Amino acid sequence: MKRLKTEYVAGGGLIDRRSLLAGGVSFLAATTIRPVVAAIEGDKTIAEDFPRWTKTLAGQGSPYGEPSRYEKSVVRKLLLPAAPENAGTSAWLTPIDQLQGIITPNGLHFGSYHYGVPEIDPNKHELLIHGLVDRPLKYTVEHLLRYPMVSSTRFLECSGNTAINAMSPFTGNETCQDLYGLVSCSEWVGVRVSDLLSEAGLTKKARWIIAEGADSGSHSRSIPVSKMLDDGIIALYQNGERLRAEQGFPMRLLLPGWEGNTNVKYLSRFEVTDRPAFTSHESGLYTEHLTSGHAEGFSFHMEVKSAIMHPSAGQLLNEKGFYEISGLAWSGRGKISGVDVSADNGVSWARAQLQGPVHDKALTRFSIPWRWDGESTILQSRAIDEEGRVQPTRKVWKQKYASPTFNHYNAIQAWQIDKDGSVSNVFV
Amino acid sequence: MSLYKSARWCCLLLSLVAPIAGYGFGESVNLGTPLTEAEIERVDITIFPNGHNLPVGRGSVTEGRQVYFERCALCHGDSGTEGPSHRLTGSVGLFSIWDPLRIKRIQEVNGLLVMSTGQQWPYATTIFDYVRRAMPHVNPKSLSNNQVYAITAYILYLNELVDESFTVDRTNLPSIEMPALKRFVRAK
Numbered sequence: 125m126k127r128l129k130t131e132y133v134a135g136g137g138l139i140d141r142r143s144l145l146a147g148g149v150s151f152l153a154a155t156t157i158r159p160v161v162a163a164i165e166g167d168k169t170i171a172e173d174f175p176r177w178t179k180t181l182a183g184q185g186s187p188y189g190e191p192s193r194y195e196k197s198v199v200r201k202l203l204l205p206a207a208p209e210n211a212g213t214s215a216w217l218t219p220i221d222q223l224q225g226i227i228t229p230n231g232l233h234f235g236s237y238h239y240g241v242p243e244i245d246p247n248k249h250e251l252l253i254h255g256l257v258d259r260p261l262k263y264t265v266e267h268l269l270r271y272p273m274v275s276s277t278r279f280l281e282c283s284g285n286t287a288i289n290a291m292s293p294f295t296g297n298e299t300c301q302d303l304y305g306l307v308s309c310s311e312w313v314g315v316r317v318s319d320l321l322s323e324a325g326l327t328k329k330a331r332w333i334i335a336e337g338a339d340s341g342s343h344s345r346s347i348p349v350s351k352m353l354d355d356g357i358i359a360l361y362q363n364g365e366r367l368r369a370e371q372g373f374p375m376r377l378l379l380p381g382w383e384g385n386t387n388v389k390y391l392s393r394f395e396v397t398d399r400p401a402f403t404s405h406e407s408g409l410y411t412e413h414l415t416s417g418h419a420e421g422f423s424f425h426m427e428v429k430s431a432i433m434h435p436s437a438g439q440l441l442n443e444k445g446f447y448e449i450s451g452l453a454w455s456g457r458g459k460i461s462g463v464d465v466s467a468d469n470g471v472s473w474a475r476a477q478l479q480g481p482v483h484d485k486a487l488t489r490f491s492i493p494w495r496w497d498g499e500s501t502i503l504q505s506r507a508i509d510e511e512g513r514v515q516p517t518r519k520v521w522k523q524k525y526a527s528p529t530f531n532h533y534n535a536i537q538a539w540q541i542d543k544d545g546s547v548s549n550v551f552v
Numbered sequence: 553m554s555l556y557k558s559a560r561w562c563c564l565l566l567s568l569v570a571p572i573a574g575y576g577f578g579e580s581v582n583l584g585t586p587l588t589e590a591e592i593e594r595v596d597i598t599i600f601p602n603g604h605n606l607p608v609g610r611g612s613v614t615e616g617r618q619v620y621f622e623r624c625a626l627c628h629g630d631s632g633t634e635g636p637s638h639r640l641t642g643s644v645g646l647f648s649i650w651d652p653l654r655i656k657r658i659q660e661v662n663g664l665l666v667m668s669t670g671q672q673w674p675y676a677t678t679i680f681d682y683v684r685r686a687m688p689h690v691n692p693k694s695l696s697n698n699q700v701y702a703i704t705a706y707i708l709y710l711n712e713l714v715d716e717s718f719t720v721d722r723t724n725l726p727s728i729e730m731p732a733l734k735r736f737v738r739a740k
Contacts, residue, residue: 263583342692401681402677418737419737
């Protein structure tokens with residue numbers, strides 16, 4: 125026999141995937157021995173050996189299928205403002221730690237709102253393009269649906285994702301959903317912004333485009349023309365179906381890898397200019413205070429980041445033994461090239477397996493087999509992207525950003541595993 | 553010409569051609585409808601730091617104070633500092649990780665009230681732009697241009713950037729210097 129012994133690749137019980145496969149074979153062989161079956165008497169039915177649902181005819185399902193009733197707890201969590209005066213400013217957190225793969229189901233995609241969720245009649249909605257263009261144009265939704273469509277699987281992250289760890293001086297009982305619920309990933313399908321811009325004809329001076337939405341705040345952001353031409357999409361479909369109102373129906377701007385707030389929902393206008401407008405959000409809420417005393421604006425990229433989702437804060441390991449550590453990594457700069465995992469308080473690290481295909485600027489699933497010995501320990505993950513950018517420690521992140529800045533937090537996450545199997549958020 | 557140089561020229565040429573080519577070989581879908589000047593003017597509400605696009609009109613601090621107490625104070629507080637909605641003037645200051653009172657300050661301060669419009673926004677023109685499009689929060693776009701100028705004047709007054717006799721219009725608004733401009737840097 126080849127390797128029957130489990131081989132470890134790092135401390136704290138991280139297992140070499142190949143040795144796991146070899147060990148698995150022998151485990152399977154041991155369980156395929158069947159007990160002796162007693163002879164069935166002539167008047168006996170087989171009913172008692174089968175569960176209830178194998179003995180009655182079931183219903184029809186519903187026009188828009190729903191998750192299993194046993195999955196009722198896998199839902200988003202609403203963050204509401206404390207004061208009713210601030211109604212409209214709210215967020216829905218994705219139960220990201222309870223999902224697998226990289227795609228977020230549409231009903232569970234995070235939402236972050238400054239002006240609530242408008243219900244827009246697509247027949248009364250248009251996209252206008254004007255400013256520094258040769259031919260100012262408007263497009264109905266119906267017309268945009270006739271354009272050649274492109275597909276891209278991309279993450280979307282609110283720049284306030286994981287704000288609690290950025291702001292709070294100590295950790296509490298926040299869950300993985302509380303900390304990482306403002307990132308999601310979808311297959312977005314729509315029309316290339318560059319296709320429409322080439323129809324309108326950018327003039328020589330065009331450098332910026334002010335993108336505006338049709339919500340009550342007429343939310344607007346200044347976007348460099350280069351990004352729009354590079355990979356900007358007017359998203360019409362998400363994971364196969366038309367956008368939901370909560371994601372910007374009838375259309376939203378998708379700027380892969382850039383902070384959520386720039387991905388203008390309910391998109392209705394592009395004003396092409398030679399300069400940024402310094403809209404309210406790019407002047408205040410979405411600028412970061414630096415320890416140098418400066419305020420950093422136009423901080424578009426969401427930097428390389430990762431977190432272990434299983435196990436993670438709020439979950440419970442029922443017994444010691446085998447678990448697959450599984451998590452998500454992403455970078456607004458490109459593809460994830462690697463993720464290192466530590467299961468022994470950061471003493472040793474091992475490279476995790478990436479689930480393919482790895483998409484550009486998309487959630488990327490990583491995993492590594494692990495045998496928990498029942499002792500308390502700390503799990504961490506550290507992602508690296510194709511530009512060679514590595515996730516910083518919390519200490520390094522804090523050297524750049526001053527309190528109360530909470531946007532663009534991407535430091536290495538640590539989860540404390542206690543002897544009783546409970547998992548919690550810790551700073552290391 | 554070296555290989556490196558010619559490769560660079562190719563890239564340059566490609567980048568010039570690519571945006572025009574769009575969905576290939578000059579083929580265009582062209583389902584857009586031409587926009588008229590009047591159509592653009594109706595929705596062209598973005599104001600730029602240099603004052604571009606500011607409408608005709610004016611408003612004084614005194615007029616602004618009246619609009620403020622009728623339409624804004626409910627959410628932003630009588631002095632523009634106490635909320636519950638975003639603070640419009642002043643700040644409790646930034647605190648660093650090395651600040652010994654940091655924990656106490658974080659516990660005491662509601663996140664929305666740490667910084668303010670007056671302390672954070674680099675350009676005064678943004679106040680006009682934002683209030684006209686988004687405020688009051690529950691019935692935005694309900695103020696006249698003159699009322700928005702007046703409110704802008706009042707917010708600037710609350711920030712001690714103009715005195716009580718000031719009247720704001722399209723020519724003087726872009727020249728107001730906001731304290732945040734010096735601090736503002738662009739991310740790389």
